[in-house]
Amino acid sequence: MATHPIDLSTRVIDSGVIDERLNRVDGDIWELTDNVAIVESFSHCVTVNTGDGLMCFDASGAQSGAKVVEAIRTWSSAPISHLVYTHGHLDHVGGSGAFLADANARGLQRPRVVSHEAVLPRFARYDDMSDFNNLINRRQFGGIRADQGLGLGGGAGELAPAAGGAGSAGGGRPVSHRFLPEDALAPDHTFRESLSMSVGNLAVEMHHDRGETDDHLWAWFPEKKWIVTGDFIIWNFPNAGNPQKVQRYAAEWARALRRMVAMGPELLLPAHGLPIVGKERIAMVLGEIATALESLVTQVIHLMNDGATLDTIVHSVKVPDAVLAKPYLRPLYDEPEFVVRGIWRLYGGWWDGAASRLKPSPDAVLGTEIASLAGGADVLIARAKGLAEDGDMRLACHLADFAGWAAPDDIAVHTRRAEIYELRRKQELSLMSKGIFRAAARESEAVVKRQQ
Numbered sequence: 001m002a003t004h005p006i007d008l009s010t011r012v013i014d015s016g017v018i019d020e021r022l023n024r025v026d027g028d029i030w031e032l033t034d035n036v037a038i039v040e041s042f043s044h045c046v047t048v049n050t051g052d053g054l055m056c057f058d059a060s061g062a063q064s065g066a067k068v069v070e071a072i073r074t075w076s077s078a079p080i081s082h083l084v085y086t087h088g089h090l091d092h093v094g095g096s097g098a099f100l101a102d103a104n105a106r107g108l109q110r111p112r113v114v115s116h117e118a119v120l121p122r123f124a125r126y127d128d129m130s131d132f133n134n135l136i137n138r139r140q141f142g143g144i145r146a147d148q149g150l151g152l153g154g155g156a157g158e159l160a161p162a163a164g165g166a167g168s169a170g171g172g173r174p175v176s177h178r179f180l181p182e183d184a185l186a187p188d189h190t191f192r193e194s195l196s197m198s199v200g201n202l203a204v205e206m207h208h209d210r211g212e213t214d215d216h217l218w219a220w221f222p223e224k225k226w227i228v229t230g231d232f233i234i235w236n237f238p239n240a241g242n243p244q245k246v247q248r249y250a251a252e253w254a255r256a257l258r259r260m261v262a263m264g265p266e267l268l269l270p271a272h273g274l275p276i277v278g279k280e281r282i283a284m285v286l287g288e289i290a291t292a293l294e295s296l297v298t299q300v301i302h303l304m305n306d307g308a309t310l311d312t313i314v315h316s317v318k319v320p321d322a323v324l325a326k327p328y329l330r331p332l333y334d335e336p337e338f339v340v341r342g343i344w345r346l347y348g349g350w351w352d353g354a355a356s357r358l359k360p361s362p363d364a365v366l367g368t369e370i371a372s373l374a375g376g377a378d379v380l381i382a383r384a385k386g387l388a389e390d391g392d393m394r395l396a397c398h399l400a401d402f403a404g405w406a407a408p409d410d411i412a413v414h415t416r417r418a419e420i421y422e423l424r425r426k427q428e429l430s431l432m433s434k435g436i437f438r439a440a441a442r443e444s445e446a447v448v449k450r451q452q
Contacts, residue, residue, distance in 0.1 A: 005030055005038065009274035012327045013281055022235050022327060023273050027064065029071040032275055033267060036226065039071045043091045043271040046228050047072055048221075050200030053081030056099070056111070057219065057228050058092040058271055062181045065095015069102045079108045082199060084206070085115040085187065086230025086271055087216040088122040090180065097183025114195070115187035116208050118215035123180055130179040136244045139439040140432065209256035210249040212239050218256065220263055225279075227265035232256055233285070235273025237324065237331040238293060241338030243432055248342045251297045257290035273328070285328055292323055296336060300343040309353030310344050335430040367405025377407035381416045393424045397440075404444060411451045414444035 003020060012018055024040040031037045035049040042064040046057040054076060060068045072080070080103065085093050096113070103110045126133060189195075195206040205220045212231045219228040231239065232253065240250040261283045268276040268285075276282050299317045308316075319336045323329055344352075351358055360366070371377045384399035400417040407413045421441035425434050 002026070002028065005040065005274045006032060006277050009276050010278070010281070012274070013276065013285065016325075016327065018327050025064075027067040027071055029075050031075065032269070032277075036267070036269070037072075037075050038269060038275060039068045041068050041071075043231075045072065046269045046271075047075070048202065048226075049076055049078060050081070050202045052200030053079045055082040055084065055199055055202075055204070056080055057084045057269070058086055058230070059083060059094065059096040059099055059185075061091040062094035062097075062184075065098035066101075068095055069098045073102070079103070079106070080111045083111040083113050083185065084217075084219065084228075085113065085119055086218065086228065087213045088115065088119040089213065089231070090126075092230070092271065093119075093184055094181050096185040097181060100183065100185055110185070112189055113185045113187045114189045114197075114206065116206075116215045116217045117190040117192055118213075119187050120190065122213075122215055123184075123186060126180040127178075130177070133179040134177055140242075140244055140435040142435050142438045142442070207259070209252060209259070211253035211256055212248055214247075214249070216256075218260065220265075222263075225264060225266035226269060227260055227263060227267070227282075228269045229260065230271045232260070233268065233270040233273065233289070233328070234333065235270070235328045236333045237319075237329050237335060238289060238339070239334040240293065241334055241336075241340065241342035243338050243341070243436070247346060248339075249346065250293045250339055250343055254290040254293040254297070257286045257293075261286045261290075288323070288326060289329060292319055292329060292336075293339070295319065296339055297343055300340055301347065304344070304348055310341070310348070311352065311354065313344060314340055331430050333431050335432065338430075338432060363401070364405045364408070367402040370402045371406035377403040377410060377413050380406070381413045384420055385416055388420050388423055393420075393427060396420055397424060397437075404447075409447065409451055411448050414447040418442075418444035418448070 002024065005024075008020055008022070012022065025042045027039065027041050029037050029039045029047075037047045039045040039047065039060070041060040043058050043060055045060055045068045048055045048057075054072070056072070059065050080099055083096060083099050100110050191206060191208070193208055197204050197206070202221060203223055205222065206217045207220065208217050209232075210216060216230055216232070218230055218232060221227075238250070238253055240248040240253055242248065264279055265282050266277065266279050268282045270276075276285060296317060296319065300313055303313045303317070314337060317336075317340050324331055324336075371380050374380050374383075380399050380403035384396045384403060387393075387396035387399065397420060400420045403413050404417045418441040421437045421444070425437040425441065428434050428437060
């Protein structure tokens with residue numbers, strides 16, 4: 001029998017010892033206090049019995065939504081009156097069709113769907129860029145099983161696979177699948193800054209803050225001191241710098257956490273990871289996450305004001321190892337180096353400060369020239385292999401890319417390039433890095449396969 005999530009979070013936070021999975025996606029439902037339960041899924045679904053129906057926060061993903069509803073029904077048969085999206089990522093909204101199916105099967109009204117107003121344009125963007133989003137998700141989650149995305153068997157943030165899976169047509173262009181499921185429920189009650197509601201015998205406040213997304217809300221039950229945080233808390237380093245996704249907002253994320261602390265919550269209900277109980281314990285966790293983000297923002301802005309380039313900033317701004325060892329700050333999904341780049345992009349734009357990269361040569365041209373100077377692509381890839389063996393994976397990957405660009409059809413070059421990137425994948429901690437480096441290995445593996 002799994003440990004009750006409150007017991008586990010209390011033990012882990014108080015001791016600092018991680019001896020069980022912290023991000024569980026098994027579909028189990030746990031009652032946390034009277035009238036509050038959580039389904040641990042892909043993402044979690046926080047369910048509150050208001051006395052006049054259930055208010056559910058997040059619907060999980062397309063492939064897990066039905067199991068979430070099934071779990072809820074083992075806890076309560078009350079109508080689901082409200083479905084609140086903490087934000088519009090697919091693992092939070094993709095399973096909403098199962099909530100509608102439950103209402104239809106019971107002859108009930110569909111849940112009222114509440115969200116921030118920016119969820120609607122997000123849905124429109126998902127429709128416009130469906131194939132691109134499927135491509136990104138395949139790359140992001142290709143280096144590790146998706147259900148291990150947060151370490152020790154957890155899911156996170158944007159971990160919902162595209163609806164219909166990720167197939168390919170005869171080994172060529174991937175099969176097109178709609179990114180946002182057809183049965184995903186659009187919000188019918190939105191707000192901009194805040195929204196106060198009375199549902200059954202409970203008062204609830206919705207507050208908007210930007211953090212991982214521009215459409216994020218968190219909910220506060222003032223009479224109960226409950227707070228629903230969505231992805232502001234994921235029991236990993238904040239996903240404030242995803243290298244393949246749209247802008248994140250590290251400074252505003254930290255301010256949101258400070259606002260939450262000021263409320264004095266006594267029960268914290270996240271969308272990933274473990275619920276937390278106790279005013280002081282919650283304030284400590286929220287405060288330490290906010291401090292880590294604030295430190296990165298302060299360091300980056302200071303160096304930008306000094307005229308430093310992105311290269312200098314990326315390789316000098318750090319988070320102390322002791323901070324990254326905290327159970328709720330481990331860099332197993334996103335990592336501080338990527339957050340640094342997100343801060344630069346927000347305040348400084350896309351140009352990194354190197355004049356040659358403002359209007360660069362094509363990669364293939366650059367790789368061919370460097371290979372020519374070195375004496376051939378085979379020389380470059382041999383040097384890359386040696387650097388990898390010596391542990392300098394950053395430089396090894398540069399040279400492996402140059403060699404691959406210079407010799408796009410060379411079996412020996414791409415065999416070595418694939419080996420180098422697979423080795424690097426195995427040495428990385430974060431899902432972001434693992435996925436991208438595994439995708440690079442697959443690129444070269446595909447070259448080898450075509451040429452054989």
